[in-house]
Amino acid sequence: MGTGTAISVFVIIISVGVHQYNPFLIPTLLGKGLGYTRVAHRLFTDAFDKATNYLYTNTGIDLRYEREDEFYSKQKPEFQSPAKMHKSYAKLLLTKQELKQYDGTEGSKGLYVAILGSVFDVSAGKDHYGPGCSYHFFTGIDGSRAFVSGDFSETGLTDDLSGLSNKDIKGLWKWVEFYKNDYKYVGKVIGKFYDSKGRKTRDLEDFxxxxxxxxxxxxxxxxxxxxxPPCNVEWKKDKGTRVWCTPNSGGISRHWAGVPRKLHEPGTKNSRCACVEPKTAVEDPNLNEYPGCNPGSDSCWIKDSDKK
Structure with a gap:
């Protein structure tokens, strides 16, 4: 089938498919009743999928699309999908091989980055993502793990999230938000996070x-x-570590400065320096003074061995 014929068939399908969104025309075409309407909706939707994929495969004209799943509609605003955020319901659905064609190199189809299965056009940031630039290794693939692991090797640039901590998960989501806000969302990549219909996978639900x-x-x-509030900290080779408190130390604004104390996390061997009010420093059993430090001073030099 030639391009002209393929486009003609595609247009016919679209013309009929438009009716799937009109609850009055479907019963007219296929008989009355909600059951017929649902059947018609599925038939037209599947036909539309096949036609758009056929058109892309045989002519290179890419009009494939994906539909939002119901999952996101139940989430808080910050959990909305990139497609929802961009109010877009007609986007690309790419295989991993197809995504590789968008790495910005000569002859490529564009400059795309994928994260958590969502694909973004980063052409506006070509000075960062273009060939030879700092972040070019992120293009044409879904290298989700590397955004938080810092491993930009071939094995590190993967969509495998196994073993990541909850802090890593939160950090990865902040990167998704960054791309949602700064770049154009263009679709999804079939694989780890979305299936061939653009629906979320168990891996995405787990995320x-x-x-x-x-x-x-x-x-x-x-x-x-x-x-x-965390203490301010500095280290000098000849003197060791200094901890001190101010009304803004640890990024927590307050009306008091406090005194530095070693705070033990209950149930663990971990500890950190915390700024506390003098009364709290005496009453809280999880707080200890640093050896050799004035209990009432807001600053103290401590040995590395005393930090543990």
């Missing part, structure tokens, strides 16, 4: 479950930091 856990953990950590 969002982990993200919710990470949000809860972060909220608890924020509350703990407000109660026990």
């Amino acid at each position: 969002y479950s982990r993200l919710k856990e990470a949000e809860k953990e972060e909220a608890l950590e924020d509350n703990e930091k407000k109660k026990y």
